[in-house]
Amino acid sequence: MDWGKGIIVTLVAFGVLIISMVTICVRQDDIHLVTQNYYEEEIKYQDQIEKMINANQLDHEVLVYDNQLKIVDLHLPVGSKGVLYLFRPSDARLDQKITFDITDPSVNSVDVKSLKPGYWKVKLTWTENGVDYYKEEKINI
Structure with missing residues (x-):
């Protein structure tokens, strides 16, 4: 050749x-992108910062993950309303959004046994007495 x-x-x-x-x-x-509305959420981020500051000023832990029982406990008072967002960074198809309205103080937990094992972010946004809050925890199931 x-x-x-x-x-x-x-x-x-x-x-x-x-x-x-x-x-x-x-x-x-x-x-998958982390979010589909990236620019809109970036503009709203100052509100998010204020919600995080409000949550950090609370004197008790609001979001607790029990690794043994595979449940997420919400320590919120009666009358709290909000959204619990279970975010899987590696696969957006597994994300779940749970809205709640606390009417019974004994029913404040979410069972996460059915979620795929691995790294998750639990994002909690709620309103209590007219004040908005935001708390985020990283968990491994």
């Missing part, structure tokens, strides 16, 4: 490699 044929074969092999890599990248469907 002479130089001309070698260069042509190399260029064709390179072209096939590039086309196959582009095809593989385009067909991937398991790439």
